[in-house]
Amino acid sequence: MAAKRKQKTLTAGRTYYKQFNEEIRALVNEGVTDFVIKECNGQRYLATALEGDLVFDVYGVPGQDLGAFMRGPKVRIHNNAQDGVGNTMDDGRVVIDGIAGDVIGYAMRGGEIFIKGDVGYRVGIHMKAYLDHQPKIVVGGKAGDFLGEYMAGGIILLLGMFSDKPDAPIAGRSLGTGMHGGVIYVRGGVPEDQLGPGLTTNPVDSDDLKVIEGLVNEYAKELQLDSKAILSENFVKIRPFSHRPYGNLYVPC
Incomplete structure (x- = not known):
């Protein structure tokens, strides 16, 4: 009972x-x-x-x-x-x-944050997976600079749909700078010049689509949105090119 x-x-x-x-x-x-x-x-x-x-x-x-x-x-x-x-x-x-400010989900280690509108700078900075916990952030609008900076785990899903900034790019500068774990999914795409050093976008595969669909369904249910409309566009993914993206900058002992 x-x-x-x-x-x-x-x-x-x-x-x-x-x-x-x-x-x-x-x-x-x-x-x-x-x-x-x-x-x-x-x-x-x-x-x-x-x-x-x-x-x-x-x-x-x-x-x-x-x-x-x-x-x-x-x-x-x-x-x-x-x-x-x-x-x-x-x-x-x-x-x-509505909208949310800067550093949403800083060093987040589990759970979900669902935001209908835009977010500020450095959202998802230092996010990390922790044991069996997989933190997730879904942003329905657009994001400021340094989204996913130094990200070490988890998932960020950026939709760019419900924004008060129609003329702004879907994400600000230096997206994923220093990223060494986790994945960022972007609906539609993101200009390459907005990405952090060494990062590129790639098409999602069938496993990625399962993850995106599950997350979108949860998000749409919470915010009473149309999941089919959200999923009607293609998605790209951004993953780290290295687990030590700045390893060459350190002087060996």
């Missing part, structure tokens, strides 16, 4: 972020599993380091480092999000109905 869930609605308003997070943690310790947060006004660190089967519905715009070190909860943001979502996140899922 499934454990009974307990819901609590909180109004963030002008409450100081530290006080607000302490209140949430106290409620988790009392057995609250489902949170509805109204009037979120930049409060930082929401759901940070929380574990287990917790659910957060956030209305308003949360502050930096939402879901940092998170291990298990599901967070839905019915608006935009600031920088650092999913910083070093281990597990769980974050769904963002």
Whole structure:
């Protein structure tokens, strides 16, 4: 028999972020599993380091480092999000109905981050696979410079479809710079001059398509989008050309 869930609605308003997070943690310790947060006004660190089967519905715009070190909860943001979502996140899922800022998924080691719109700079930097965890980021819009910088594992899927920047390239400069693991999939394609040193795009194969289809279906379900429309275009993949892309720059001992 499934454990009974307990819901609590909180109004963030002008409450100081530290006080607000302490209140949430106290409620988790009392057995609250489902949170509805109204009037979120930049409060930082929401759901940070929380574990287990917790659910957060956030209305308003949360502050930096939402879901940092998170291990298990599901967070839905019915608006935009600031920088650092999913910083070093281990597990769980974050769904963002709008746009998101810089360094999303920094050093992320597991779970998923689904963003409907555009993202800022250095998204997915230092992402890495951890044991059997495979972190995944899906961006429905476009990305700024250094997407996937120093990426060591996981999957980034960039769609370029739901963007407020019609004249911008699908990704900024230096995509995948220093990448030494994982894979970046791009819907349609990306100009070669936007890629980091030594990287090229290649057509996806049947195994890649299975991965993309599974991820797109999950993403579309969460954001109530048409998965067939997303999958109607070709995809390319970007993989590292070396596990030590800058090894030749080090002086041997």
